[in-house]
Amino acid sequence: MGNDLDPLTFPIRSLRLIEASAGTGKTYTIGALYLRLVLGHGGNNGFLKPLMPPEILVVTFTNAATEELRDRIRNKLVEAAAFFRGELRGDEFLEGLGHGFPQESWFEKARVLDQAALWMDEAAIHTIHSWSNRMLRQYAFECGSPFDLELAPDDQELLEEAACDYWRSHFYNLPPEQLAELLALIKCTTPQALLNKVRPILHPDLCSEGDPFEMLEQRHQAILDIRREWSVDFNTAIERVAQAKADKTLSGKKYSAPSLKKWIDQLECWVNENGPLPDEQTLFKFSLIGLQEGTHKNRIPPAHPAFDAFDRLNDILNRLDIEKALFIHAAREIEHRYERQKDQQGLVDFDDLLTRLNNALQRPGNENLAQLMADQFPVAMIDEFQDTDPVQYAAFNRIYSGRPQTALLMIGDPKQAIYAFRGADIHTYLRARRDTGDKPYTLGANYRATEELVASVNQMFGLANPYPEGPFLFKDKIPFEPVLAKGPEGRFMVDGQASSGLHMRHLQQTEPVIKTGQNGYLAQMADAFAHEIVRLLNLAEQEPSRAGFQNAPDEPLKPLRPAHMAVLVRSGNEADIIRKALDKRRVQSVYLSDKTSVFDSHEARQMLYLLRACASPGQERTLKAALATPILRQPLTHLDHLNHDETAWEAEVERFSHYHFVWQHRGVLPMLRKLLQDFGMLWGLLTTPSGERAATNFLHLAELLQAKSLEEDGAQGLIRWLEEQIQDHSIGLEEQVLRLESDEELIRVITIHKSKGLQYPLVFLPFICSFRQATRNNIAMTTIRDEQGRITLVNSPEAADIEAANKERLAEDLRLLYVAVTRAQYACWMGIGVMGRTTRNEEKSTLHQSAFGYLLSAGEMIPTRDLSKKLKFLKGDCPHMTIEPLPEHRVDDVYKPEGETDPLMPARTFNTPVFRDWRITSYSGILKDATDDASPEQKIEERQIPFDSPGSAIEDQLQEPGEETVFLPPETRPGKPSIHNFPRGPEPGTFLHGLLEWAADEGFGKVAHNNQWIHDQIEMRCSHSAWGTWIDALTQWFQTFLKTPFTLPHQTVRMRLADLLPAQCLPELEFLFAAHRVNTGSLDHALNRWVLPGEERPPLQKIHINGMLKGFIDVVFEFEGQYYVMDYKSNHLGENTRAYGSKALAGAMLSHRYDLQYILYTLALHRLLKARLPHYQYQRDMGGAVYLFLRGVDRDQNGVYGDKPPQALIEQLDRNFAGREENH
DSSP states (O other): OOEEOOTTTOOOSEEEEEEEOTTSOHHHHHHHHHHHHHHTOOGGGSOSSOOOGGGEEEEESOHHHHHHHHHHHHHHHHHHHHHHTTSSOOOHHHHHHHHTSOGGGHHHHHHHHHHHHHGGGGOOEEEHHHHHHHHHHHTHHHHTOOTTOEEOSOSHHHHHHHHHHHHHHHHTTSOHHHHHHHHHHHTOOSHHHHHHHHGGGSSSOOOOOOOHHHHHHHHHHHHHHHHHHHHHSHHHHHHHHHHHHHTTOBOTTTSOHHHHHHHHHHHHHHHHSOOOOOOHHHHHHTSHHHHHHTBOTTOOOOOOHHHHHHHHHHHHHHHOOHHHHHHHHHHHHHHHHHHHHHHHHTEEOHHHHHHHHHHHHHSTTOHHHHHHHHHHOSEEEETTGGGOOHHHHHHHHHHHTTOTTOEEEEEEOGGGOOOGGGTOOHHHHHHHHHHTTTOOEEEOEESSSOHHHHHHHHHHHHTTTTSTTOTTSSGGGSOOOOOEEOSOOOEEEETTEEOOSEEEEEOOOSSOBOSSSTTSHHHHHHHHHHHHHHHHHHHHHSSSOSEEEESSTTSOOEEOOGGGEEEEESSHHHHHHHHHHHHHTTOOEEEEOTTOBGGGSHHHHHHHHHHHHHHOTTOHHHHHHHHTSGGGOOOHHHHHHHTTOHHHHHHHHHHHHHHHHHHHHHOHHHHHHHHHHHHTHHHHHTTSTTHHHHHHHHHHHHHHHHHHHTTSOHHHHHHHHHHHHHHSOOOOTTTBOOOOGGGGGSEEEEEHHHHTTOOEEEEEETTTTOOOOOOTTTTTTEEEEOTTOOEEEESSOOHHHHHHHHHHHHHHHHHHHHHHHTTEEEEEEEEEOOBEEEOSSOEEEOGGGSHHHHHHHTTOOOOGGGHHHHHHHHHTTOTTEEEEEOOOOOTTOOOOOTTOOOOOOOOOOOOSOOOOOOEEEOHHHHHHHHHOOOOHHHHHHHTTSSBOSOSSHHHHHHHSOOOOOBOOOGGGOOSSOOTTSSOBSHHHHHHHHHHHHHHHHHOHHHHHTOHHHHHHHHHHHHTTTTOGGGHHHHHHHHHHHHTOOEEOTTOSSEEOGGGOOGGGEEEEEEEEEEEEEEEHHHHHHHHHHHSSTTOOOOOOOOOEEEEEEEEEEEEEEEETTEEEEEEEEOOOOOSSGGGGOHHHHHHHHHHTTHHHHHHHHHHHHHHHHHHHSTTOOHHHHEEEEEEEETTTOOTTSTTEEEEOOOHHHHHHHHHHHHTSSOOO
């Protein structure tokens, strides 16, 4: 039994374990303890001193959980501050908290709470990996860790590379016969297949089983020797076995004629035709031991030296476990190669972060590191502690154990430890339980579920407490403690009656059923539960509603909606089965899983067919496959017409040839959008029931393809990448299926793992009796961890291994069952049935091997006839559980939502051109329009806005494309402050531009020779930002920058900004001139021809610029009789000025399309000089454009990009913008 936790008196010191059952307010309790720590509440049970958010470490396991915790704690602080100011009434906890302080100190406490709330952005709330990363950087010297750790985004690519290296190193040199033997033994034909086999054992430290390739050589030599022995007198050996069969010396049952013929054929192929080694059964049957077993009593088995040879061979083969040895050898080498690759590239993965930190903490002589961390975070709260692993617990135990001035609070629920596949270890939790005295503090009230549901769960799991192994197979180490019900007071009502908490729906059967198949357990349950869901929804649609939620007897029902329901499953296969049953009844659902990837969708396969056709439009087979994809919605009559009408077929070839051209010249995304538009795919899809999902998946895939096209080599490379992703892919954030707003109104079909931490009004568990039994095949190459944490590799499992694996599987299934039933708030439905098979003599059911079956019988087999009796035993005297047979269901029962209307016909196409796109725009506006992914309709709508231009120079700077803001906190900043590690992004860029604008206004020369003035100005500007650390670095950089000489285009004399007189320069020159339907396609073509010809750059989409063009030029200046435009760029290209060489600058200019910007600026200056400068000549008077990349300018011309555009180009653009030359 544990101690009941009172958040007001809980002792915050030493190591404490808090067990929080589902729905018992764990997050609320964390917030309450956080308040006490901030206020220093509790006297002897409180902490030694008040703490602020940066001193209280809170660790959880997902980024989403950290943000939720941060918001919840911030809100709790704000609420408590308002309570202490007397602005609101508090709950029981806040009232008790207030009584712990004198009334006159309440305003001071409110001030402290307000201050803590303001500090929450700096609160130490992290995932375990982000905290480890922070510690490794902050204490890099103590940890022996590099300062510039880079987190590998995905380990799959590096692991595959390591596996391929291993395959090449060890497999390529093998003789063909040995290679064939090895591949047959390990059942792998590719490096990727080998990696999948050994991935579960990459990290465990397993002992070597010997050199598999030496063992392979021994095996091969033994086989050759034995084959030579057989070939000496093969016919005689075979004849003796045949004669023994004929005279009935051998058992006819064990040596039947068909089997004997098959075995002899294998032997003959092996001996006389150099074929493969016969299978294990043949080797045994023709060994002396095998023949002795098959011989009738009192008869002498046939004898021959060849039979003795097989005995020797079988001994050798049994002794040489090459498969296990190879897998361990491969795992060790692949892991070693993987680690070496990470070291060479300066990468770490998530596991490395915690492992490195723990190794540093455990290193002898490094005790000071743990003390430093304990001083920094005197109190740590570890959320979801049941999902910890040995390394995590070892690290925190090292920091906090034995330090009375600290506290480590571990909050979790062992009944919800369901993430073993992610490395979570229940035995580590139990060790922590022992370390805290085996008397954890418990939360005793459920605030999530109704009284009926809480009582049902208490009954179901409490019944198993007396079982020898307890309810969760850990005896009294993980007991089930009943909880009180303090959840919603409302009820779920059906036809005027309050629903039970737990509905157990069982099959009406007289013998076990199979699991799969048309009449199997899964199919029957799917149909029955889909019928029940439809029945409830249709009752809710009636007027008045007959199914819904009622808060009080006199209040009206809140009708049930699909969004109130969740169906919990174990796998994607189960999800497909229930969703198909729902689809048949016109009930839409959404599947939620961490493993749901857009590459698993039907649209991914169809996208592959489309890409193949667009890449090779002349190939008839690929083009026909693309035209037949459902997403193009081509009628079968049209497809058949193409087989007979050559003209129509040539038109399709021509159409896809145009897509090929667009792909080659503009990219894959513009091509796909053109294809979407031509075939009317989007509006066509949106008229179908699941069309919104299909359209979203297609557009999502198009964006992923566009991003990947920048890395892959050509169309075939991109197609090959998509094929690989469809076949085998990792699940990252970018690949997960995007959620739709409309999904919120659908029934959720969600995996039990994904549902953890969530809650739903009604929960359905149709397949709760399904399980995956451990067998010799499916537990091969897995690891089993015992109570001492020792890891055992299972390759050739014995009966004891299978039993241990099944027990471990059942224990996790019981925890999954607990998680599943506790997701419900009002009611839960469970599908119960007996699976198995019936032989002539007996029934072999498997229900008792499932989690629910274990609760029914403590693991004893349950005959079908006893199911009702067992269910009644489970129900006991609990009035809130109902036992009902599955209702008779009809396939024609469908969901009929109120007000459902027939889908509208597609809108007619409007073909008349409408020119309403006159507006004032800028370089940034052009670039946004010409590279935006918005639909044509959105672009037309955006162009109705009359002003898309900057109102000031600062606004113009902020609208430019560039980098996202990157600010490194002081503790994570690499090296001392310099211009190279100064924050990046629009705001820092505006800061630097403002500094240069000030210098230009005051006079570059005047500023350059007054160092104190520069320092004061930078200090004043930094005081308004968080950049005070860079004051000295920026001062030194700016002084040097103004005096650095550089060369202008077509000039021999070098210039410095410090030498420019105020009369020679005009800062922030604003321009505004007309643009008459200028075609960006023609503009882009001209730039590709005249500016850095042959170099790649993002293409501009074809639009028309009609109206006025506006902009601000940073500086226009005159030098040596020529006029220049100058622009400052704050882009970060590298860690020193050498990274700003001419090639890098050209790449940056083109990737951000600054070429378009300086051509427009040069055109503006050209027009100004024509109007203001007498006898103006372009070649004589125009100097060109100079772009200064501020972080890289030095005396070696790094960071300086200059160009004088050809006169022909500027004059052509002048005519185009004036409307004197046609644009196409």
